[in-house]
Amino acid sequence: MAKESPKEIFLKDYKLPDYYFDTVNLDFILKEEHTLVHSKIHVISRQGTLSPLRLDGVDVKLLSIRINNKVVKEGEDYSLSSKHLILHHPPATQFVLEITTEIEPQNNTALEGLYKTTGNFCTQCEAEGFRRITFYQDRPDVMAKFTTRIEADKSLYPVLLSNGNLIEQADLPDGRHYALWNDPFKKPCYLFALVADQLVSQDDEFVTCSGRKVALHIWTPAQDISKTAHAMYSLKAAMKWDEEVFGREYDLDLFNIVAVPDFNMGAMENKSLNIFNSRLVLASPETATNADYAAVLGVIGHEYFHNWTGNRVTCRDWFQLSLKEGLTVFRDQEFSSDMGSRAVKRIADVLQLRISQFPQDAGPMAHPVKPHSYIKMDNFYTVTVYEKGAKVVRMYQTLLGKKGFRKGMDLYFERHDGQAITCDDFYAAMRDANNANLANFKVWYSQAGMPS
Numbered sequence: 001m002a003k004e005s006p007k008e009i010f011l012k013d014y015k016l017p018d019y020y021f022d023t024v025n026l027d028f029i030l031k032e033e034h035t036l037v038h039s040k041i042h043v044i045s046r047q048g049t050l051s052p053l054r055l056d057g058v059d060v061k062l063l064s065i066r067i068n069n070k071v072v073k074e075g076e077d078y079s080l081s082s083k084h085l086i087l088h089h090p091p092a093t094q095f096v097l098e099i100t101t102e103i104e105p106q107n108n109t110a111l112e113g114l115y116k117t118t119g120n121f122c123t124q125c126e127a128e129g130f131r132r133i134t135f136y137q138d139r140p141d142v143m144a145k146f147t148t149r150i151e152a153d154k155s156l157y158p159v160l161l162s163n164g165n166l167i168e169q170a171d172l173p174d175g176r177h178y179a180l181w182n183d184p185f186k187k188p189c190y191l192f193a194l195v196a197d198q199l200v201s202q203d204d205e206f207v208t209c210s211g212r213k214v215a216l217h218i219w220t221p222a223q224d225i226s227k228t229a230h231a232m233y234s235l236k237a238a239m240k241w242d243e244e245v246f247g248r249e250y251d252l253d254l255f256n257i258v259a260v261p262d263f264n265m266g267a268m269e270n271k272s273l274n275i276f277n278s279r280l281v282l283a284s285p286e287t288a289t290n291a292d293y294a295a296v297l298g299v300i301g302h303e304y305f306h307n308w309t310g311n312r313v314t315c316r317d318w319f320q321l322s323l324k325e326g327l328t329v330f331r332d333q334e335f336s337s338d339m340g341s342r343a344v345k346r347i348a349d350v351l352q353l354r355i356s357q358f359p360q361d362a363g364p365m366a367h368p369v370k371p372h373s374y375i376k377m378d379n380f381y382t383v384t385v386y387e388k389g390a391k392v393v394r395m396y397q398t399l400l401g402k403k404g405f406r407k408g409m410d411l412y413f414e415r416h417d418g419q420a421i422t423c424d425d426f427y428a429a430m431r432d433a434n435n436a437n438l439a440n441f442k443v444w445y446s447q448a449g450m451p452s
Helices: 222-227 229-246 290-305 318-339 342-362 383-416 423-434
Strands: 019-030 035-045 053-056 061-067 078-080 084-087 094-103 113-117 120-124 144-153 159-162 165-171 176-187 194-197 200-207 213-220 254-260 273-277
Touching: 061 084, 120 254, 120 273, 144 159, 144 194, 159 176, 194 254, 200 222, 200 229, 213 222, 213 229, 222 229, 229 254, 229 290, 229 318, 273 290, 290 318, 318 342, 318 383, 318 423, 342 383, 383 423
Parallel strands: 019 144, 213 254, 254 273
Antiparallel strands: 019 035, 035 094, 053 084, 061 094, 078 084, 113 120, 120 194, 144 176, 159 194, 165 176, 200 213
8 A cells, every 4th residue: 555645735625526425324343353344335426427436544454345236356446545445437427335344443543433442432533533434535525324233242332322313223143233223314424423332321301392202311331320410401401492592403313422431532413422521421519510510511512502503514624614613612602601691601701712712813823713724634623713713603693683693594504404515605694694794704714813
């Protein structure tokens, strides 16, 4: 395999993908020495393109490729490097692509993709972790409907979770079992999630504004289950608030939260399967402060609110990260304000901006809310994208008023549900819904510091 060095990526170079994925079937066979991943993807070319299909893949062992059930051989049909699998002559319209790979989650020290920690399986795919699971177009503007089958040893991994609704589960020979999950909503692969663990759940139910019953589960190690009551309260409060303030109803039959002590990220909004580090979920009167309780409320709300601002409507490319993060931080700030003291919350948010974001804007790490380029995307999960991005969203509300802002949000969801879009599309929805003159507003996205 040829080594590929990192290169700078520029927003101005963005191009639509030549191929889209319609449906993705994933089959995981979890074992101690390795994991087998079989993907079956319905691929559709854009406007009958004859371009090669370029798939991302890092630290995955390729076992086989089939196109329309025909074996594809290396050389004339495809080439492989340390970061990419390139299919040279895929069919011109649509086809079924099947790829079998082998990965070693127990040796995945990057803690991206599927990894094993303290004996259990967990995923983290944002921003570019899915390529460590299988070969795929690992970019947010490729959205597909996922069906996931997980098979594992039942005694070691009694709980098998993924995105969407649980379709079926059953025991298999040799002490193994499987679970089949289906997510009926299109999503980019960064929102894929899988957990195989020994967990117990705190269960509850939420009845949506249209009368649908949603099963709620917070999964933790057994010793932590008593500390999940506030998290469950926070989740139900967030679901009700999003209905009342933004008209957003939850869209599936169940919602899972997993809280484990060694999850590498703080929290992740994977569709219907939010994964948290335990410190952001667990709280008890014996050990938690008021600030801890407030933090749990805000973070639970933040990841839930992503279901509409990030999942149902997602970003076209990673330069648009603030489209989902700045907007969702604003939403969780509004939620926390309504649940507690608006004045106290506002003071805390402004203090954080002054302490953390102002120095960034005034120093060598200054960058716009919508960056122009990056070498490694992970470097742009910053207070500028999140906190300043939220303040830019708040300016829309200040200029348009709460009713005007809600009109803009309603138009935004009406136009873009199920799409991967840009900060310009959000701007256009706010402008068009209110017939507003916001001509100079875009410089808040494109210039670092105070725009001139």
